[in-house]
Amino acid sequence: MKGLPPVLITATVLVAGFALCAVQFPNIASTRVVGNLLTDNAFLGIVATGMTFVIISGGIDLSVGSVIGFTTVFVALAIERWGVPPLVAFVAILALSAAFGAAMGTVIHVFDLPPFIVTLAGMFLARGASFLLSTESVPIAAPVYSTISDFALRMPGGGRLTAIAIIMLVIVVGGALLLHLTRFGANVYALGGSRATASLMGVAVGKMTIKIYMLSSLLAGIAGIVFSFYTSAGYSLSAVGVELDGIAAAVIGGTLLTGGQGSVIGTFLGVLIQGLIQTYINFDGTLSSWWTKIATGVLLFAFIALQQGLVALARRPVAKSMGVAS
Amino acid sequence: MTALLPRRGLAQILALIVILAADRMVSPQFFDLRLQDGRLFGSLIDVLNRGTPVALLSLGMVLVIAMRGIDLSVGAVMAISGAIAASLADGHSLPVVLVAALGAGLVCGLWNGFLVAVLGMQPIVATLILMVAGRGVAQLITEGRIVTFSSPDLVWLGNGAILGLPVPVAIALGMLILTGAVVRGSALGLLIEATGGNARASELAGVGTRAMILAVYVWCGICAALAGVIAAADIMGADANNAGLWLELDAILAVVIGGTSLFGGRFSLVLAVLGALIIQTMNTGILLSGYPPEFNLLVKAVVVLAVLLLQSPKLSGLAGIAARLRRAKA
Numbered sequence: 001m002k003g004l005p006p007v008l009i010t011a012t013v014l015v016a017g018f019a020l021c022a023v024q025f026p027n028i029a030s031t032r033v034v035g036n037l038l039t040d041n042a043f044l045g046i047v048a049t050g051m052t053f054v055i056i057s058g059g060i061d062l063s064v065g066s067v068i069g070f071t072t073v074f075v076a077l078a079i080e081r082w083g084v085p086p087l088v089a090f091v092a093i094l095a096l097s098a099a100f101g102a103a104m105g106t107v108i109h110v111f112d113l114p115p116f117i118v119t120l121a122g123m124f125l126a127r128g129a130s131f132l133l134s135t136e137s138v139p140i141a142a143p144v145y146s147t148i149s150d151f152a153l154r155m156p157g158g159g160r161l162t163a164i165a166i167i168m169l170v171i172v173v174g175g176a177l178l179l180h181l182t183r184f185g186a187n188v189y190a191l192g193g194s195r196a197t198a199s200l201m202g203v204a205v206g207k208m209t210i211k212i213y214m215l216s217s218l219l220a221g222i223a224g225i226v227f228s229f230y231t232s233a234g235y236s237l238s239a240v241g242v243e244l245d246g247i248a249a250a251v252i253g254g255t256l257l258t259g260g261q262g263s264v265i266g267t268f269l270g271v272l273i274q275g276l277i278q279t280y281i282n283f284d285g286t287l288s289s290w291w292t293k294i295a296t297g298v299l300l301f302a303f304i305a306l307q308q309g310l311v312a313l314a315r316r317p318v319a320k321s322m323g324v325a326s
Numbered sequence: 327m328t329a330l331l332p333r334r335g336l337a338q339i340l341a342l343i344v345i346l347a348a349d350r351m352v353s354p355q356f357f358d359l360r361l362q363d364g365r366l367f368g369s370l371i372d373v374l375n376r377g378t379p380v381a382l383l384s385l386g387m388v389l390v391i392a393m394r395g396i397d398l399s400v401g402a403v404m405a406i407s408g409a410i411a412a413s414l415a416d417g418h419s420l421p422v423v424l425v426a427a428l429g430a431g432l433v434c435g436l437w438n439g440f441l442v443a444v445l446g447m448q449p450i451v452a453t454l455i456l457m458v459a460g461r462g463v464a465q466l467i468t469e470g471r472i473v474t475f476s477s478p479d480l481v482w483l484g485n486g487a488i489l490g491l492p493v494p495v496a497i498a499l500g501m502l503i504l505t506g507a508v509v510r511g512s513a514l515g516l517l518i519e520a521t522g523g524n525a526r527a528s529e530l531a532g533v534g535t536r537a538m539i540l541a542v543y544v545w546c547g548i549c550a551a552l553a554g555v556i557a558a559a560d561i562m563g564a565d566a567n568n569a570g571l572w573l574e575l576d577a578i579l580a581v582v583i584g585g586t587s588l589f590g591g592r593f594s595l596v597l598a599v600l601g602a603l604i605i606q607t608m609n610t611g612i613l614l615s616g617y618p619p620e621f622n623l624l625v626k627a628v629v630v631l632a633v634l635l636l637q638s639p640k641l642s643g644l645a646g647i648a649a650r651l652r653r654a655k656a
Contacts, residue, residue, distance in 0.1 A: 060450070113634050114588050116396070116450065120575060121630035128623030135620060236620075244458060257451045290465035290566075297459020304451055312446075 006254025006307060007266040013299075014273050021276065025283045031159025033279060035152075038165035041275040043068065043223040043230065044245055045168040045268060049175040050219030051246040052267040056179070057212050058192040058259030059115035063104065064220040064246060066126035067097055068239035071224020073130045076138035076234025086144045094221045100126065101217025105210035119213075123243070130236040137235040140228060148229050164226045171219065176264040188212060192259025248296055249274060252303050273299065337636070338584060338600050345607045352615040365487035369610065371495075377606030378494040379404070379570070381599045382553040383577035384584070385498075385505050386546030388598035391581050392522045393539060394590030395442060395449035397546045400577055402460025403434045404554030404570030409467040411555045412564035415475035423480060424555065431551020432544055434460065439543030443536045457574070464566035474563035484559025494556045498599070501549065506595050515593075518542065522590025579626065580605055583633050 022029040038045075047064045054061045071093050078089035104122045108115050152160035179185040187208050190198035199205045223242075228234055247257075253270035255262025277295045281287045349369070350356045359368040383400050390397045407427040414423045434456060441452035475481075486493040509515040520528040521535050529535045550570075558564045583601035586593040608629070612621050 107631075107634075111635060117578070117582065117588055117630065117634060120578070121627045121634065123575075124623045124627035124630065128620060128625075128627060131618070131620030131623065135618070244454070247454065248458060251451070257448055288465070288470050290462040290470060293462030294459050294466070297455050297462065300455045300458060304447060304455070305445065308445055308447060 005310065006261075006303075007263055007269070009306065010253050010266050010269045010273070010303075014269050014276065017273065017276055021280050021283070025280075028279065028283060031155040031157035033159075035155060035159035035161055035165065037272065037275045037279055038168065039160075039162045039230070040278075041271050042162075042164040042168040043227040043239070044242060044249065044274070045271045046171050046219050046223040046226060047242055048246040048249040048267045048271050049172055049264055050216035051243070052175070052250050052253070052255055052262055052264050053179065053188055053212050054115075054216045055247070055250050055255050055257060056192045056259055056262045057188045057208070058195065059108070059209075059212065060119065060247070060257075061101075061104075061213065061216045061220075062116065062119040062243045063100075063122035063126055064216060064223070065239045065242035066123045066130070067100065067217055067220035068224040068227055068242060069236055070126045070130040070133075071097065071221050072228045072231070072234035072238050073133045073138065073236050074234070075225060075228050076140050077133055079140055079142050080138055086142055090225055093225070094218060097221030097224075098214050098218045101214040101220075102210050104217070105213030108213065109206045109209040115213075127236070133236065134234070135236055137233050139233045141232075145229060145232050149232065164229050167222070167226055171222065172264060172268045175219075179264050184208075184211070189260060192256075192261070194260075245274060245296075248300055252299055254303070254307070256307060257304075334585065334594065335597050335600070338597050338604065341583075342600065342604050342607065345604060345611060349607060349611040349614060352611060356614070361490060363487075364490065365492065366490045369614070371492065373603065373606050373610050374495045375492045376610070377603050378498045379553040379557050380573060380576045380580055380605060381498045381602040382501060382549050382556070383573060384580040384598040384602045385501055385595060386542075386549030387574075387577045388581045388584065388586050388593050388595060389505075389509070389518060389542045390449070390546045391578070391586055391588060392518050392590055392593035393542050394522045394525065395539065395542070396453065396578065396588070397438060397543065397550075398450065398453040398574050399434065399438060399456035399460055400546065400550035400553075401570035401572060401574040402457050402464065403431055403547055403550040404557060404573065405461055405464035405564075405566050406434065406467065407431050407551035407554035408558035408564040408569045409464045409473065409566050411480065412473040412475050412558050413467060415477040415480045420477075420479035420483070423477075427555045428548055428551045431547040431549075431554070433547075434551070435544035435547020436540070438547065439540035442543065443539035461566065464564075464569070468564055468566045470566070472563050472565045476562070480555075480559050481562055482559075484556055484562070494560070497552070497556065501552065502595060502599055505545075509595065514538075519592055522593075576605055577602070579630060583629070 018028070027033065047068065051061060051064065074093050074096070075089050078084040078092070079086050084092070100122065104118055107113060108118050148163045151163040153166070155161055179188065187198070187203045190201065190203050191205065191208055191212075195205060224239075227239060231238065249270035250262065250267045251257060251270070252273055253263065253266030253268070255267060274296060277292050281289060281291055346356075353369065356369045359366055359370065383404075387397060387400065407430050410430050411423050411427040414426055438453050438456060441447045441455070442449050445452075483493055488496045491499075509518070517528065517533050517538060520531070521533055521538060525535055554570060557569055580601035581598045582588065583604055584594055584597035584599070586598060605626070608625055609622055612625065613619060
């Protein structure tokens with residue numbers, strides 16, 4: 001229940017923001033715009049879900065953007081140049097991504113190194129590897145791709161719920177269930193609360209760390225496949241900086257960067273808020289895209305300051321009672 | 327203590343020598359220097375010149391990291407100060423341009439320091455805010471365009487020469503000496519190391535932790551702003567999108583290669599700058615060897631991993647391995 005208030009605030013901000021946008025541009029309040037919002041941010045939603053697990057466990061994963069880039073290039077080359085059937089290529093890249101995440105988790109746990117710098121190395125490695133594969137954009141012409149990009153559920157009002165939006169929604173719901181209803185999810189919170197305590201309570205800290213980074217990289221791989229559906233191409237420079245968007249979404253969604261608190265739903269709302277800002281800027285037409293960055297920065301600050309305040313409030317009574325006891 | 331110092335830098339100096347030797351193999355003219363129009367030219371000078379921005383960043387970063395912090399925003403601060411310098415360059419004198427650009431760096435540093443020291447935010451998070459928003463601010467200043475200028479004073483800052491050395495290199499050297507004099511010439515360096523080692527203990531011992539954190543972030547911001555001005559002067563323009571992009575990572579890497587632990591504590595300014603030079607020597611070597619520059623990232627990743635493993639508390643570093651070997655022999 002602890003995670004509820006920040007999520008409620010995020011939801012309020014989203015609803016209020018949407019209402020404000022709709023007052024100015026009535027056309028925003030249509031299923032078309034909402035459908036596009038979900039489609040355009042599908043890969044971000046998937047990556048941010050994985051990032052939420054990592055951050056709640058007290059870590060961080062800077063490599064996800066590079067993993068997306070590598071995945072798009074790998075999938076494009078496998079299908080177009082090496083003649084691999086798409087499904088096989090997907091399975092191969094997902095296995096590779098998971099192994100990559102597991103390797104990072106292993107290094108973090110075994111050598112007791114800060115996740116920040118290990119996943120930074122992972123970021124260099126994955127981006128460098130995708131450059132090695134190809135520095136050019138490789139278009140994907142496989143029939144599966146056109147089928148999937150054309151597929152969409154019609155929503156009332158003419159909106160299209162595309163295949164990649166559906167994949168994202170399924171992963172968000174799945175992620176939320178995994179985090180909030182399973183032993184795995186409880187262990188993630190335990191790790192973020194206190195590693196030593198979790199270990200004493202019988203959580204296999206090493207295995208959990210490896211699994212968490214594996215999950216994040218696996219989801220980044222899925223996001224990469226979704227990104228290749230979205231652009232119908234593989235490009236080694238795609239999704240540069242997405243890790244920051246993912247972290248920002250999680251923070252705006254009420255996930256504490258020190259770990260131990262947060263929710264997948266909050267992160268999803270955070271993704272939608274970022275998407276809404278972008279949509280507003282598109283509708284306005286006169287505002288430039290750099291306002292997205294500034295607005296995201298301001299939101300980040302507001303939410304972190306808010307959390308800081310909440311944490312300080314929560315700690316105060318404890319500190320007082322300790323003072324009395326001593 | 328004096329006997330310890332060379333041993334501390336030994337790994338870095340050896341690494342630099344090995345990479346220099348490798349560069350010499352791929353490019354036989356690597357060590358050639360010639361004097362032309364009062365300025366030295368050659369691959370070595372090129373390494374120094376191109377390594378300047380990261381070296382400047384690492385000068386600020388190493389102090390921040392020594393205090394258990396991190397500053398992700400330096401790349402964005404570079405973009406902001408470069409944008410300010412470029413838009414003021416034509417029509418204002420050099421001192422005005424410098425004061426404005428470095429002032430912006432100071433304000434950015436104050437902001438970061440305020441979030442960390444006063445609001446008590448985690449450094450990664452606090453500086454992430456400016457990292458995301460800062461580039462937007464820089465684009466706001468340049469109005470999304472690449473601003474060019476032709477002011478000879480500012481161009482000299484990026485391309486001129488003092489006593490044969492390129493101006494950027496001279497500036498970086500000056501900053502290294504200045505920072506060293508301030509930090510090591512007083513007890514400040516010791517207090518920084520104490521705070522990084524154990525903030526609570528040093529606060530109880532009477533160290534003004536808050537003021538020091540604030541000062542360190544401000545210094546980091548000023549160093550980043552200076553790097554931004556030099557980068558802009560070098561290309562005679564400011565590109566808010568790409569100026570200093572990902573250089574925060576290179577700067578952190580330089581500090582880590584220089585042997586300063588991300589967990590704070592003991593630091594070395596000279597070794598951090600040496601770390602920046604090692605990175606640049608690798609980059610230049612890869613360029614000279616004719617391999618695609620994309621190899622850079624892979625090589626960097628391998629170097630980061632190697633350095634990390636050497637620094638790992640589990641392996642207790644190079645010194646630990648050496649000590650164990652010595653014990654085994656004896």
